[in-house]
Amino acid sequence: MSQNIYDNQKFFDGYKKLRDNPFSANILEEKPALFSLAPDLKDKAVLDLGCGYGENCEEFLRLGAKRVAGVDISEKMLDIAKIENPGVEFINADMSDLSFVKDKYDVVFSSLAVHYVENFSLFVEQIFNILTPGGYFIFSQESPLTTAPIDGAKWVKDENGNVSHYRLTDYSRSGKRSTSWIVDGVVKYHRTFSDIINALCDAGFVIEKALEPIPTQETINRDPKWEKDLHKPNFLLIKAKKYYIHKENLDMF
Numbered sequence: 001m002s003q004n005i006y007d008n009q010k011f012f013d014g015y016k017k018l019r020d021n022p023f024s025a026n027i028l029e030e031k032p033a034l035f036s037l038a039p040d041l042k043d044k045a046v047l048d049l050g051c052g053y054g055e056n057c058e059e060f061l062r063l064g065a066k067r068v069a070g071v072d073i074s075e076k077m078l079d080i081a082k083i084e085n086p087g088v089e090f091i092n093a094d095m096s097d098l099s100f101v102k103d104k105y106d107v108v109f110s111s112l113a114v115h116y117v118e119n120f121s122l123f124v125e126q127i128f129n130i131l132t133p134g135g136y137f138i139f140s141q142e143s144p145l146t147t148a149p150i151d152g153a154k155w156v157k158d159e160n161g162n163v164s165h166y167r168l169t170d171y172s173r174s175g176k177r178s179t180s181w182i183v184d185g186v187v188k189y190h191r192t193f194s195d196i197i198n199a200l201c202d203a204g205f206v207i208e209k210a211l212e213p214i215p216t217q218e219t220i221n222r223d224p225k226w227e228k229d230l231h232k233p234n235f236l237l238i239k240a241k242k243y244y245i246h247k248e249n250l251d252m253f
């Protein structure tokens with residue numbers, strides 16, 4: 001069973017405060033990048049893994065999806081999701097084993113949740129099987145450069161207190177990280193770029209696009225602290241496709 005930190009009251013309250021900030025990295029960088037990767041959702045069945053408050057689910061419906069289901073391990077997050085998004089089916093479950101998903105979906109999204117999954121290879125294999133042929137798996141996660149340092153992400157400052165660079169350590173040590181984020185002991189899993197790409201390819205996916213969004217010049221002008229994201233992006237996003245013909249059979253053509 002995976003950790004369910006979002007049901008920890010202190011974490012839940014702290015996270016809510018972060019998400020209520022209209023100038024968060026989620027709103028300025030991650031959400032626009034995620035939706036830029038979305039295919040036409042008209043009449044599609046969509047599954048959102050680690051859906052949280054369900055705000056993306058609501059947007060998928062608005063974009064024309066005929067059916068949207070959201071999965072989350074946290075009852076507290078889903079309590080809000082159910083009130084705010086009545087048109088969505090919400091399932092309280094651990095997405096690290098998706099054998100409970102019996103329906104097929106045309107698009108599987110996961111926004112900022114896959115770094116909580118320990119066995120990424122099993123996870124993407126299960127998603128591949130849930131998808132209809134031609135379907136997409138589109139996800140965002142913390143950048144592997146952020147998840148790498150075992151003692152937490154740290155920025156190095158110059159003598160004037162300005163950020164000079166990001167301190168990258170432990171990048172090639174894939175595995176569990178216990179981090180301090182709102183509370184101590186938040187468990188995430190670090191994977192290198194090649195771990196992620198190879199797991200997707202081994203499952204049968206073809207990667208169509210990757211994004212590492214950066215702040216707009218307008219955002220940097222408004223608050224120069226955003227310039228540090230040009231040293232290290234906050235997020236990695238990938239759009240992967242399940243082709244109609246399995247790639248092992250492509251040699252026939």
Ligand SMILES: C[S@@+](CC[C@H](N)C(=O)[O-])C[C@H]1O[C@@H](n2cnc3c(N)ncnc32)[C@H](O)[C@@H]1O
Pocket residue numbers: 002003006049050051052053054055056071072073074077093094095096110111112113116117
């Ligand atoms: C950073 S929040 C993102 C929420 C939402 N996707 C969004 O972008 O607004 C991560 C969410 O993933 C959920 N989560 C973490 N581990 C999970 C797991 N093993 N199974 C299902 N949900 C999980 C958390 O409860 C939380 O709601």
